[in-house]
Amino acid sequence: xxxxxxxxxxxxxxxxxxxxxxxxxxxxxxxxxxxxxxxxxxxxxxxxxxxxxxxxxxxxxxxxxxxxxxxxxxxxxxxxxxxxxxxxxxxxxxxxxxxxxxxxxxxxxxxxxxxxxxxxxxxxxxxxxxxxxxxxxxxxxxxxxxxxxxxxxxxxxxxxxxxxxxxxxxxxxxxxxxxxxxxxxxxxxxxxxxxxxxxxxxxxxxxxxxxxxxxxxxxxxxxxxxxxxxxxxxxxxxxxxxxxxxxxxxxxxxxxxxxxxxxxxxxxxxxxxxxxxxxxxxxxxxxxxxxxxxxxxxxxxxxxxx
Ligand code: CP
Ligand code: NVA
Numbered sequence: 014x015x016x017x018x019x020x021x022x023x024x025x026x027x028x029x030x031x032x033x034x035x036x037x038x039x040x041x042x043x044x045x046x047x048x049x050x051x052x053x054x055x056x057x058x059x060x061x062x063x064x065x066x067x068x069x070x071x072x073x074x075x076x077x078x079x080x081x082x083x084x085x086x087x088x089x090x091x092x093x094x095x096x097x098x099x100x101x102x103x104x105x106x107x108x109x110x111x112x113x114x115x116x117x118x119x120x121x122x123x124x125x126x127x128x129x130x131x132x133x134x135x136x137x138x139x140x141x142x143x144x145x146x147x148x149x150x151x152x153x154x155x156x157x158x159x160x161x162x163x164x165x166x167x168x169x170x171x172x173x174x175x176x177x178x179x180x181x182x183x184x185x186x187x188x189x190x191x192x193x194x195x196x197x198x199x200x201x202x203x204x205x206x207x208x209x210x211x212x213x214x215x216x217x218x219x220x221x222x223x224x225x226x227x228x229x230x231x232x233x234x235x236x237x238x239x240x241x242x243x244x245x246x247x248x249x250x251x252x253x254x255x256x257x258x259x260x261x262x263x264x265x266x267x268x269x270x271x272x273x274x275x276x277x278x279x280x281x282x283x284x285x286x287x288x289x290x291x292x293x294x295x296x297x298x299x300x301x302x303x304x305x306x307x308x309x310x311x312x313x314x315x316x317x318x319x
Contacts, residue, residue, distance in 0.1 A: 019312050020130045020137045022123070024147040024184045032189070034316065038307035039155050039300070046081070046303065053083025054314060059113040061087045062140070065096065065120040066238045070274060071140045071148065074301035075117050082306055087113065106132035115313060121239055136312040143177060143239060144207060149273045150181045151308060152300040154189065156293055157229060160269060165190040170227035170264065172196055172220045173254045173281050175203045178233045178273055186213040196223035198250045220254050227264040231271040232256045232281045248280070257283045261291060269293050
């Protein structure tokens with residue numbers, strides 16, 4: 014009997030033991046890549062990437078990753094496809110998924126991604142929606158494991174916006190048994206539908222309280238893609254939600270700093286932190302490549318790997 018198609022639309026779409034597998038495969042795939050070993054299990058497979066928002070890291074990591082694994086890639090955007098001329102997402106899914114083996118989509122509402130997946134014959138990966146950014150958190154948690162060991166029982170401080178990154182960290186904490194201390198400015202609270210209360214989540218009014226004793230301090234832009242009209246109001250509201258040296262001082266002495274990038278030095282993070290010794294932002298970015306190769310391998314081949 015045919016196996017059901019596996020998608021990665023949110024972090025929780027993979028069970029804890031599947032995540033452990035993907036992290037271990039990420040380690041092995043990264044090691045082989047560093048040794049310049051050929052590893053092409055996805056020969057003859059094609060990835061379609063659909064971008065309705067801008068990207069540097071997501072595009073380059075998926076595209077390079079698929080080529081490195083022996084496959085090929087098709088890149089489309091709203092502007093250069095019929096998506097921009099209102100072809101329904103359901104029809105687009107039916108068509109694209111008859112021609113390729115796997116699809117990555119970056120779009121606005123999570124519901125749009127889910128509608129695509131519902132009509133797709135092949136696995137669909139979330140390359141960022143307004144609600145979630147699960148590929149980034151795969152890379153971030155892999156980076157933590159690589160540098161510090163197990164994340165269970167640790168404290169992650171989230172400073173800033175209640176956005177796709179925050180909600181994905183919260184989902185991951187629930188699944189992998191760590192805690193996220195979240196501090197957002199007044200007027201920008203977490204949406205309880207995306208961040209249910211529980212022991213893995215502590216909401217702090219004061220960002221310094223959130224960062225205190227944290228093992229990892231992380232933030233993101235004050236204004237995410239799609240919300241640019243709020244830029245000025247956000248600049249004022251978020252001024253005290255900046256990761257700076259004072260905030261890093263109250264965290265654990267060996268705490269890491271992460272940012273999914275792109276970053277705005279002088280806004281959500283100071284240059285001293287972003288370019289300082291605790292920052293692992295470039296490793297995070299690189300690990301997008303390795304983690305997504307392991308993810309595509311898992312979604313397409315399961316555990317039948319060399
Ligand atoms: N972090 C991330 O997803 O970056 P891009 O927007 O450049 O893809
Ligand atoms: N929260 C940001 C992440 C960019 C990678 C955004 O959605 O624009």
